[in-house]
Amino acid sequence: MKALLSGNEAIARGAYECGVTFAAAYPGTPSTEIIEEFSRYEGVYAEWAPNEKVALESAIGAALAGAKAMAVMKHVGVNVAADPLFTVSYTGTNGALVVISADDPSMHSSQNEQDNRNYARFAKIPMLEPADSDEAKKFIKKAFEISMSFDTPVFLRSTTRVSHSKSVSTLEEPVVCEDNTGIRHNRSKYVMVPAKARERRVVLEERTGRLRDFNETFTENRVELQSRTHGIITAGMAYNYAKEAFPEYSFLKLAMIWPLPEKLIKEFAAQVETIYVVEELDTFLEDQIKAMGINVVGKEIFPYTNEFDPGIVEQSITGRAMEREMVNLSSLPQRPPNLCPACPHRGLFYALKKLNAFVTGDIGCYTLAFMKPLEGLDSCICMGASIGMAHGMSKALGAKGKGKVVGVIGDSTFIHSGITGLLNMVYNMSDAVIVICDNRTTAMTGMQDHPGTGRTLQGQEAKALDFERLAAALGVDDVQVVDPFDLKNVKKVLKEALDNDGPSLVISRGPCALLQSKQAKASPPLAVDPHRCTGCKICLGLGCPAISWRRFEDMPGGSFEKKTKKQEGIAAIDATLCNGCSLCEQLCTVKAISEAIHYE
Amino acid sequence: MSNGTTTSILMVGVGGQGIIRASDILSFVLMEAGFDVKKSEVHGMAQRGGCVSSDIRYGEKVYSPLSKKGDVDILMSFEKMETLRYLNYLKPEGVVVINDEKVYPPSVALGDEPYPDDIEGVVEKAFKMVKIVKATEMAVEAGDRRMANTVMLGVLSSYMAVDSAVWEAILNDTFPKKLLKKNMVAFHMGRSA
Numbered sequence: 001m002k003a004l005l006s007g008n009e010a011i012a013r014g015a016y017e018c019g020v021t022f023a024a025a026y027p028g029t030p031s032t033e034i035i036e037e038f039s040r041y042e043g044v045y046a047e048w049a050p051n052e053k054v055a056l057e058s059a060i061g062a063a064l065a066g067a068k069a070m071a072v073m074k075h076v077g078v079n080v081a082a083d084p085l086f087t088v089s090y091t092g093t094n095g096a097l098v099v100i101s102a103d104d105p106s107m108h109s110s111q112n113e114q115d116n117r118n119y120a121r122f123a124k125i126p127m128l129e130p131a132d133s134d135e136a137k138k139f140i141k142k143a144f145e146i147s148m149s150f151d152t153p154v155f156l157r158s159t160t161r162v163s164h165s166k167s168v169s170t171l172e173e174p175v176v177c178e179d180n181t182g183i184r185h186n187r188s189k190y191v192m193v194p195a196k197a198r199e200r201r202v203v204l205e206e207r208t209g210r211l212r213d214f215n216e217t218f219t220e221n222r223v224e225l226q227s228r229t230h231g232i233i234t235a236g237m238a239y240n241y242a243k244e245a246f247p248e249y250s251f252l253k254l255a256m257i258w259p260l261p262e263k264l265i266k267e268f269a270a271q272v273e274t275i276y277v278v279e280e281l282d283t284f285l286e287d288q289i290k291a292m293g294i295n296v297v298g299k300e301i302f303p304y305t306n307e308f309d310p311g312i313v314e315q316s317i318t319g320r321a322m323e324r325e326m327v328n329l330s331s332l333p334q335r336p337p338n339l340c341p342a343c344p345h346r347g348l349f350y351a352l353k354k355l356n357a358f359v360t361g362d363i364g365c366y367t368l369a370f371m372k373p374l375e376g377l378d379s380c381i382c383m384g385a386s387i388g389m390a391h392g393m394s395k396a397l398g399a400k401g402k403g404k405v406v407g408v409i410g411d412s413t414f415i416h417s418g419i420t421g422l423l424n425m426v427y428n429m430s431d432a433v434i435v436i437c438d439n440r441t442t443a444m445t446g447m448q449d450h451p452g453t454g455r456t457l458q459g460q461e462a463k464a465l466d467f468e469r470l471a472a473a474l475g476v477d478d479v480q481v482v483d484p485f486d487l488k489n490v491k492k493v494l495k496e497a498l499d500n501d502g503p504s505l506v507i508s509r510g511p512c513a514l515l516q517s518k519q520a521k522a523s524p525p526l527a528v529d530p531h532r533c534t535g536c537k538i539c540l541g542l543g544c545p546a547i548s549w550r551r552f553e554d555m556p557g558g559s560f561e562k563k564t565k566k567q568e569g570i571a572a573i574d575a576t577l578c579n580g581c582s583l584c585e586q587l588c589t590v591k592a593i594s595e596a597i598h599y600e
Numbered sequence: 601m602s603n604g605t606t607t608s609i610l611m612v613g614v615g616g617q618g619i620i621r622a623s624d625i626l627s628f629v630l631m632e633a634g635f636d637v638k639k640s641e642v643h644g645m646a647q648r649g650g651c652v653s654s655d656i657r658y659g660e661k662v663y664s665p666l667s668k669k670g671d672v673d674i675l676m677s678f679e680k681m682e683t684l685r686y687l688n689y690l691k692p693e694g695v696v697v698i699n700d701e702k703v704y705p706p707s708v709a710l711g712d713e714p715y716p717d718d719i720e721g722v723v724e725k726a727f728k729m730v731k732i733v734k735a736t737e738m739a740v741e742a743g744d745r746r747m748a749n750t751v752m753l754g755v756l757s758s759y760m761a762v763d764s765a766v767w768e769a770i771l772n773d774t775f776p777k778k779l780l781k782k783n784m785v786a787f788h789m790g791r792s793a
Contacts, residue, residue: 004627004628004631004637161640164640166624166637166639166640167636167638167639167665168631239663240664241666243664245668309666310663310667311669325688326688326722326726327688327722331716332681332716333681333705333707333713333715333716334705335614335650335651335705335706336650336706338706537711540710543706543710545706545709548708548709548711549710549711
């Protein structure tokens, strides 16, 4: 049966069809939907792990027990999982193990643009790279076959454009796999003490040689010989762009991009005069192909940054600019993403900004609070970094930093990699304040559960992590819980925590606005009384999408008397957007904002 | 059409306007009509009120899910100003459909910069085939402003050589019974707009 699948849906389907029974992941765009989709198939087990390292270690365990297992993560997640990754490459997998890395060229929703193809070479793990959904479904199966035949973990690398594009694929029935699980002791293979690791190190090189030979005749690599003057070597999504821009060229489309098939590449090169290597981001293929002694054209004409499209490939090769400039795009107002109306983070960051502290931030929706008008967050590096950075900054500043350093971190992010940082703050007698923005979900990636929500990936009840008790066990003596919609109290508690000696933890607990609307708990919308509003713009400082500014000059016929000489307009609330969180009502000094009367 | 056999449609607007849903429906219609289809959009941070764009490309065999600039056949703009942001994706003889609705970006809502004026003028100066529809108003008339995306699909369908029965069959599969009737009304309002 034909189906229109996203790359992520196709990976999930392919895994199901080839008998994968175990999957673990931490949510991260663009990878999140893979395990959500996979978990809905019958007879499989899938779970959210607290972070990518745990996800991979769980998958390694499952594979050692004989299962077909996969660990799924975004590109930066592989950094977190890198420790077990490099050594499971030595031990091999017994069952089968595939690591899915979803990279994000153009950084659509990421903090960096790292090219995870480098991990394949670095960790000596073979990597397959599909170009569309049908290939994604096929390649995940091939990845498991290779894992089993070569006793190696295998990478499947996707990119945002593969993961989030939909294309036509054909659904197949799942194969019937016999249960291969069981306890098999093999200490010299799985205990990586130096003596044993040295033995496996040799096996690793020998395996890489066999994989290279295999790749020479791997049926998924494809030679499309047409033009003898121009040819392209490429892989993954870039193939589609190049194929569309230059359909008459010859192509070598690689499916397994490490270890590379040198003979196949040399054969192709021998038949075509000029060869371009078309790849997004790093010179991964180009460097290796040049090292084979083959003369190719690469990044001297193609960009290093951002994802490609057919136009970029065409322009790079022909050198012709094609854009018609009809509109001055830089003069158009931008539409940056914004915190939702009734977002629990808004009040917290409004209060933080007023404290004039340095706020080390983290990865989540709340990172958006760095923008105008909130400007309540000063750094964002990686998951968990806020806590370590706040500690280090506070230590470096000493007395100068007293009451001036705050770290903020989401609930899911805290569980991901904040706990050890907080422990460190207690152990090393830090003076910074940490705020957990506890919105009861993993919001940015689309409302995934985590160990703090008390529900599993399947929505089953689970024991919920108790942040207060955890903090107490770590040794944090000063723990306060605040309602972020109570502005006055948020300010007071933050101030007290900053004044305290030693580490303090403030848990800002308010459910994500999207969770609220799902549970239909949103309050009735508020409205601005135009006869009371003095146009002071305090409420606009919240950056709420529901609040806008109306200039008098744009309201001809409006009969609004000016309350001050300088008043230029009034604030207005869009009732279709407002969830009635009341922050603006709390800020309004003239009581112009209240519930839902219709003002004329 | 473009590239010999591949036709490109670009839907643009603002998070929350139902663009992803509309592009899904369109893709199913095209698949049902026997075409190879690829569609692409960016998830993630765009869900929070940012720009949303979705490429839908179809033909006998489609390679790239992304269109190149200057190569789109039909630009469906769900929000007025967003038309300008994507105008250079349209080919000179392309069609522009604009929903006559303004959604203010934060800088405009805060009064820091004006919403661009004379959008129609800029578009009509560059392209001959421009259609401006009050899709949101029509959706309200059909029973729910959130159906503006269905109205826009109706308008789009009038530019495409796909049988109306295929559209109706897919709409039938897409919407629960409760919503089907008014979406069908919204679709036909757009189709005959």
